[in-house]
Amino acid sequence: MYSQKVMDHFTNPRNVGEIENASGVGTVGNAKCGDIMRMYLDIDDNGVIRDVKFKTFGCGAAVATSSMATELVKGKTIQEALKVTNKAVMEALDGLPPVKVHCSLLAEEAIHAALWDYAEKKGIKIEGLDKPKSDIHEDEEQEED
Amino acid sequence: MEKKIYLDNAATTKTRPEVVEAMLPYFTELYGNPSSIYEFSAQVKRGIDEARAKVAKVIGAESSEIFFTGGGTEADNWALKAVAEVYASKGNHIITSKIEHHAILHTCEYLEKNGVEVTYIDVDENGIIKLDQLERAIRPTTILISVMFANNEIGTIQPIKEIGAIAKKHDILFHTDAVQAFGQVPIDVNEMNIDMLSASAHKLNGPKGIGCLYIRKGIKLRSFIHGGGQERKRRAGTENVPGIIGFGKAAEIALETMEERARKEIRLRDLLMKRILDEIPFVRVNGDKVRRLPNNVNVSFQFIEGESLLIMLDMNNICASSGSACTSGSLDPSHVLLAIGLPHEIAHGSLRLTVGHENTEEEINFTVDRIKEIVEKLRRMSPLYEDFMKKKQ
16 A cells, blocks of 8 residues: 555654754644644754654654655755645655545644744744644644544 | 464454365356256255255254345345335334444435434443433334444444343334354344344355345345345345355354354453553553453554554554554544544554454464554654653653
8 A cells, every 4th residue: 555665664764753952843733633743853053954853643654754754854944844845745755545645744734833833932934934724732732623 | 473463353254164165066066056947956056055054043043034145234234225115104213323334334324315314322431332322212213223243343242132122122123233243152033032133254254245134034124136036036136156155154163163262262362452451551442341252352552543553563464453544544533432432542543453263372472572562663753652751750
């Protein structure tokens, strides 16, 4: 059902973990639907993503898209990271089954949510970044929509 | 372990070699159409009659009350749709449970679009139907109660005799989907007041594509498939002869070995459950601990998602299943797990392991060892687990 690349990223996910005192953290999705992604970004003074980590509760595709998304944004500038769309994540994974496309959307949203958090903490506005819809903060996680 | 470990016997089972052997002559030697007049075909007809008797014996029915179908789903469809149609002048109300197989639930939804009213009775936290609610739901227009014998996901066995008694008291037909229970636990249609019962051969080491509907003598029920005069005109179409022979053989063996198999399966089941509960934290058993099919283990691991677990088990050559949404292609997890009151995120982390008579203790121990590793690995990457541990500190 999954491509070799998806299986590779699922079984050996890149950049799993947390970053202490991260520049930005974004959590998207909800437990009700069975997918939650959390992305940690470490952004330097030049606006370059020095490090990125993730944690995901979800299916194989959810883990693989998170892993691939972290690979795609690592070492990139904020503006470059914004261009990492769900389509880019999917292509990099050699495609996803149709029912799993939402996982790649979640990965894109997780990056945006983490960038939004960074912008809020810094008190800046990132060009081209809107407030992510499904961002959920830690205290709200138990809430069912 | 190189060998495949098959722990999904509620999904389907391996056809027994004795069953295959019994079927084989009916492909190349005894291939005559049982409806034909010559002696060559009469032999085939006798084979079918014998198979019918063997299937009937499993549930204490008469041969003439067994009607072969294309499987359990067809039997369920037939029972519900035909009763709704034939008894329309008496009423249009059906009572069922919230944890039925989709063969029942989706048929009910179809009937609802056609003017039938359906009441879905709740189950308790172990998956046992609420009998008082069931009896209260009965109306003058109630024409059928359909409650499954045992649940396919959580293995809970329903109080069938009690439901049969309620149905009899109110003079309402009682159908049970016994696909998971037939040949696995003792069933007596007379003692339990069952009027109709669905069964499927491939759940008891028989072939796929063959099942039956038991219809108590004297019950009016229209044909489901119209055509020739097969199955006493109630289910037309040339018989699936090898399938019927295989079903008969599988039923015969299932009945003969029921006690011994159940003992073995219960031992493996309990070993599986005990080791999982003892050695993995934040886990719960779903379904009733006592009123349970001998082969069924259903557990939920907190903070992880079932499909991930299944894929990692598959990489270790272990076949299992889950009530996670991701395995069904929908966004909602199993309706059964939600009906017993599990929150969505716990339902997503469920795992069903159903043992068979060929499984060994070694396989069970290997499986638990792998589950432990996988659950730990998935929890390490779970944001839910991270939050939980932080809150605990």
